[in-house]
Amino acid sequence: MGKAGRIARRTFLIGTASVLGGVAFGYYMYKRPMTNPLLADLEPGEAALTPYVLINAEGVTLITPRADKGQGVYHVQAALIAEELDVDLAAVKTDPGPPSAAYYNTALSAEAVPFASYDQGFVAETMRNVMDAPMKFMGMQITGGSTTVPDSWEKLRIAGAVARETLKKAASEISGINTTALKTENGAVILPDGSKMRYEELAAKAAEIEPVGRVKLREPDEWRYIGKKMQRIDIVAKSTGQQDYGIDMHAEGMLFATVKLNPGQGGALNGFDASAAEAMRGVEKVFEIPGGVGVIADNTWRAFKAAEAVECDWGDAPYPAEQAQHWQVLSESFVSDRQDSRQRDDGDVEALDLDHAVEYRGPYLSHAPLEPINATVLVQEGRVDVWTGTQVPRFAQAHVAEVTGLPEENVHIHVLMMGGSFGHRLEDDVVIRAAQVAMQAKGRPVKLTYSREEDMAHDFLRPIAMMRAKGAVGDGQVKALDMSIAAPSTVASQMGERQGLALPGPDPSIVNGAWDQPFAIPDYRVTGYRAPKLAPVSSWRSVGASINGFFHESYLDELIHAAGADPLEERLRLCIDPTARNVLEAVGEMSGWSGGAIGEGRGRGLAMTVSFGVPCAEVVEVSAGEDGIKIEKVWVAVDVGRVVDPVNFEGLVKGGVVFGLGHAMFAEMTFAGGAVEQRNFDSYPYMRLGQCPEIEVRGLETGPKIRGVGEPPVPPAAPALGNAIFAATGKRLREMPFAKQVDFV
Amino acid sequence: MKLVVNGKAHEVDVEDDMPLLWVLRDELGHREVKYGCGIAQCGACTVEIDGEAVKSCQVWAADVEGEVKTITAPDPSEALTALQEAWIAHQVAQCGYCQSGQIMLAASLLSETPAPSDDEIDEAMNANLCRCGTYPRIRAAIKDAALKLGGA
Secondary structure, X not given: OOHHHHOOOHHHHHXXXXXXXXXXXXXXXXXXXXXXXXXXXXXXXXXXXXXXXXXXXXXXXXXXXXXXXXXXXXXXXXXXXXXXXXXXHHHOEEEOOOOOHHHOOXXXXXXXXXXXXXXXXXXXXHHHHHHHHHHHHOOOOOOOOOOHHHHHHHHHHHHHHHHHHXXXXXXXXXXXXXXXXXXXXXXXXXXXXXXXXXXXXXXHHHHHOOXXXXXXOOOHHHOOOOOOOOOOOOHHHHHOOOOOOHHHXXXXXXXXXXXXXXXXXXXXXXXXXXXXXXXXXOEEEEEEEOOEEEEEEOOHHHHHHHHHHOEEEEOOOOOOOOHHHHXXXXXXXXXXXXXXXXXXXXXXXXXXXXXXXEEEEEOEEOOOOOOOOEEEEEEEOOEEEEEEOXXXXXXXXXXXXXXXXXXXXXXXXXXXXXXXXXXXXXXOHXXXXXXXXXXXXXXXXXXXXXXXXXXXXXXXXXXXXXXXXXXXXXXXXXXXXXXXXXXXXXXXXXXXXOOOOOOOOOOHHXXXXXXXXXXXXXXXXXXXXXXOOOOOEOOOOOOOHHHHHHHHHHXXXXXXXXXXXXXXXXXXXXXXXXXXXXXXXXXXXXXXXXXXXXXXXEEEEEEEEEEOOEEEEEEEEEEEEOOEEEEEEEEEEXXXXXXXXXXXXXXXXXXXXXXXXXXXXXXOEOEEOOEEOOOOOOOOOOOOHHHOOEEEEEEEOOOOOOOOOOOOOOOOHHXXXXXXXXXXXXXXXXXXXXXXXXXXX | OEEEEOOEEXXXXXXXXXXXXXXXXXXXXXXXXXXXXXXOXXXXXXXXXXXXXXXXXXOEHHHOOOOEEOOOOOOOOHHHHHHHHHHHHOOOOOOOOOHHHHHXXXXXXHHHOOOOOXXXXXXXXXXXXXXXXXXXXXXXXXHHHHHXXXXX
């Protein structure tokens, strides 16, 4: 870490950070400091030292603006602040804070540049820093892309240190003792005689003085929390039924609502008959909203029942009605005028006579977090309050302002705990719907809950994708790989159509996980084709890499097999990134790798994908018996540079493996008559406990940068499983879900 | 109709076909009982009726005769307490949304089968779904709790 990284500039206190270049985006605007959002609502005697620490008479509140969908980031963010602030994690409160530009995500944009994450050359790094400017300009407070830890790593420790040093300065001014003689411990400044001045008592003084602008971060050997086993701050509540989620929101006089929207996403409502529904018990109101109807009742179940009873005449879906037509569009998209990117073009594949032609497919998928989407909205004169679990509070705020006609600053978003997301809550459609519904019952809080069926029918899906490839092998080696991938654009659908952001240039999600892999294949090309818009699509845990990892690592395995090489040795031979080599070697050692063939009816598969800058290698072992395929064991090696909390880390990695395997085995969303056919977990199956293998995890810390681990374990799981099934049965799986082609125990 | 939940008697006036889940959540404020699917696929709504694990989305409140217990019951069984402790020790939860249901199902398993085999754990717990993939820790926590209950 360079010196610049250790010294907090004065400007940091109000949320700014250094920005290189920034030619096209109005230097003046984004150089202006962003306001500390906590200063707006302060009571006398309260001090908001940085946008991340609030201290009043009741105690210390740490602001954790990245949303917690279950990945434990409230805990991780609090631990980073506490590491420098010297507070007991069990004794402080955490709060996600208000939506604010000051909480913009620095790390998210860093991966939106056309350089592979392992490329740390001057140009790549400069571009990453320039990209920081537009992200800040838009003030995007987003949780996603496994960015919470990289984004928070320095920011939050600096925030904690600035707060600590300012509290010491306040104590010094009150006591007359020089700050160098003061220490801090457990929420208090300790004077030389051992007496304590609690942070709470110092808050008023700290608020009056200039915050300390230069701090030095602690060295790793001084850390109390980082790298140590910790108890997640939400673990007791979540083990005892005490944790409330968005869906558990309750307020005096609250009404219960649901919606019934055109199952052809985005299609019109031509007309409806609500007479039966309106006569049902507890139903207050049935009314039209854009593309559907809203129902307000005195109980969620009554609202669901009434919505079922509304007769609707739906317009057509704005995309092809049948699944086969969606595949047809992709099939026709491998043409030059739909070429979107060619970020990998090594050697000259055109000059070669390539063979081993294949076609692969990845299905639409639903996010389907277990808590159905919901939002509670109270519209009052000149003020709107929204309670919901969201990863994009700033977008939600702007949309609610549009619906209600109020200025954004009058829209108050209260972010609640989420019962999972996997990318679902990067979409704020439910918040818009809740605002539309609450406009029908001004003055009363209205909780909008989607039924599971309505949730899945209106999810913004992981896009389908199709891959075609050819390659060449010789001398026992992989010599050439030419891969083309066609998919609709996630960025255009999610950020363009629904958030109104024009993001020019290629869509990295079409090829991420394939073009950016650290292999030196002599002739190596990856081309992305942008299919025309189909069903609305969005980011699904690990985004493009969730499909492209499967495409790339399965096909590479095919070529390695054709070359007669060993899957681990050949990957190691080709691998040019030292961190990726480390995870490959580690997973080989953990599993005692000796090739894919391990005896009759058994097999092992290996895959490694670099996504979000994190190399993750997995070995899956299967048996193939009369009842079908059984996953016996999984080994995972992953390198995030620095593991903040080993317990949470290991849980997230195992969960990511289950997520990757569970969907590869069973899950797809398909269209018929313009609507998705899978509306609940009976038709959208997933791995069950009895199918879950033992998973052994090793977290390496050799990478040059700290990275997040929410997503990287997902992409290699599907290809490692497919490669294992091939090793055990000789059957090559080129389409997910695998259960269409093999049985699982 | 009358309903006894966590030792407290309630008189509720609802339709005969309202599932217990929604009476608990929206009429009685027992929001620790979660809605996930409504069709007995996920088990997030699992409660105990007379000591047996039941998916509350599948039972009409009007048909309930025994006492309903949720995870926040003030007089938890030994098994329930041991499981909650094991769930905390193993830090099972990620999003946590399914975990009340998982713990209630595990409590019912342990009360019937105090020392379940791996296969018995798998078979019983297949009834519930965890989208975050906490299965390895659920397994470990159940084994730990069973050991403590039997070995103490």
